[in-house]
Amino acid sequence: MDRLKVCLLGPLHHVTRTTVLSWLSEISALKNCSVLRALTAEANGWVPGVVSTEVLRTQEEWEAVDNIQPETGSQASSDQPGQLISFSEALQHFQTVDLSSFKKRIQPTIRRTGLAALRHCLFGPPKLHQGLREERDLVLTIAQCGLDSRDPVHGRVLQTIYKKLTGSKFDCALHGDHWEDLGFQGANPATDLRGAGFLALLHLLYLVMDSNTLLMAQEIFRLSRHHIQQFPFCLMSVNITRIAIQALREECLSRECNRQQRVIPVVNSFYAATFLHLAHVWRTQQKTISDSGFVLKDLEVLAKKSPRRLLKTLETYLAGVSKRQASLLGAQKCCGPQAPHSKDLTFTGVCDLLPDSSEGTWLS
Structure with a gap:
């Protein structure tokens, strides 16, 4: 309009x-x-x-015309697509609806037999604490749920992702070529969620709605639209969600979940950290779409082998972003709102920040 x-x-x-x-x-x-x-x-x-x-x-x-819903023509309300939705609100929706039919499909852990089972028992990661298994099962159950365009909450999640990545203030159709601009393969995002389900969209929602990761998400999105190094942003995100699901089922995240006494925040951070590392490899090693299969394969091996290392790198990166934001805000207060922006105050690109030696080693 x-x-x-x-x-x-x-x-x-x-x-x-x-x-x-x-x-x-x-x-x-x-x-x-x-x-x-x-x-x-x-x-x-x-x-x-x-x-x-x-x-x-x-x-x-x-100027006073309300947002129009593309498919129904009705005005936006808190119960329909139109308002942004937070990650916690979307998660609460899945915590309150009946997911019993989807829960029957999950396989919480990998079944191992013979020597593989013995090796895992002796040298593998610890088992997830009993009190955290219900939360783990919820994550895996959401991964079995598909996208239902008739569900207002599902629609709001899609609309929020679109608006936060593109900067649009208006709703868009839930089906259309504009989703290809975000990195889906076709006009219907639902077709790209196989193997990750609605968890893939919740991860994207977490990435764009968390104030700590929004700038990172926007920079990775810009990298995905590079004239040479472009890649399908949302499709790549779905693949990273699949890696997170496998890492959870193979108990690679159990140690960290036990340490923090929670599952969902750990899985979210692991997803963000894995995406950050992919962007670092993609940018610094000049990868293109033809390299995507090899990059994802190496990324999955690294993510399962060293999840804590990835998480530490994410912490270091976000701490650096926060410091730069604080410096910029302080400079604006000192110089006044009309002061010109200094080149020294601009944000560095994603993964340009090297952590202090005391905080971990940057992944290469």
């Missing part, structure tokens, strides 16, 4: 009368307001480069 407003209320000399009428016809079903009636009247008597006072008067009314 915003693009249409600019086209109709801005310079009209490059738009044909037929095009204007076509646009108005397409959106007339969305909202029957006086501005559309006025614009239609203007188009019927349209003269190139001339905008009537009637249209100019109704421009102000346009």
Whole structure:
């Protein structure tokens, strides 16, 4: 709608009368307001480069138009796509709905036999504490749930991811080519969630809605749109969620979960840390989409072998981001809001920050 407003209320000399009428016809079903009636009247008597006072008067009314739901045409409310949704709110939805049919499908741990079972018992990671197994099972159950576009919460999750990554203030259709711009393979994001289920979308939601990881997510997204090193951002994220699921089932994360006495935050951080390392490898080693299979294979081996190392690297990176944010805020307060931005205050790119030797070793 915003693009249409600019086209109709801005310079009209490059738009044909037929095009204007076509646009108005397409959106007339969305909202029957006086501005559309006025614009239609203007188009019927349209003269190139001339905008009537009637249209100019109704421009102000346009600003008050509520967000429109692309598929239903209804106004946004707290129960429908339109409002951003937090990770905790989305998680609470899955904690309260009946997931018994999905829970039957999960395999909480890898079944090992023979020497593999003996080796794992003697040298493998510790078992997850009994009190944490219900939380682990919830994570694995969500990974069995698909995307249901009829569920308002599912729709809000998708809309939030889209808005936070693109900066858009308006809702978009839950199916369409615009999802390919975010790195899905087609017009329907649901088709790319196999093997990770709705957990893949919850991980993306966590990445863009957590204030500590939002800047990181946006920088990785920009890297994914590089003219040479581009890769499908959301599809890559789904693959990293699959790695997190396998690491959880193979008990690679049990030690850290036991230490923190929680599962979901550990899995979220492990996902973010793995994505961060992928971006570091991708950027510094000049990887392209043709390398993606090899990169993901090596990433899975490293992630399962050294989860604590990945998590420590994430902590170091985010601490550096926080310091730079604090420095920038302090400089703005000292110099005033009108002070020009100094080149010394700009944020470094993702993975450019090297940790202190006391805090861990940067992954290469």
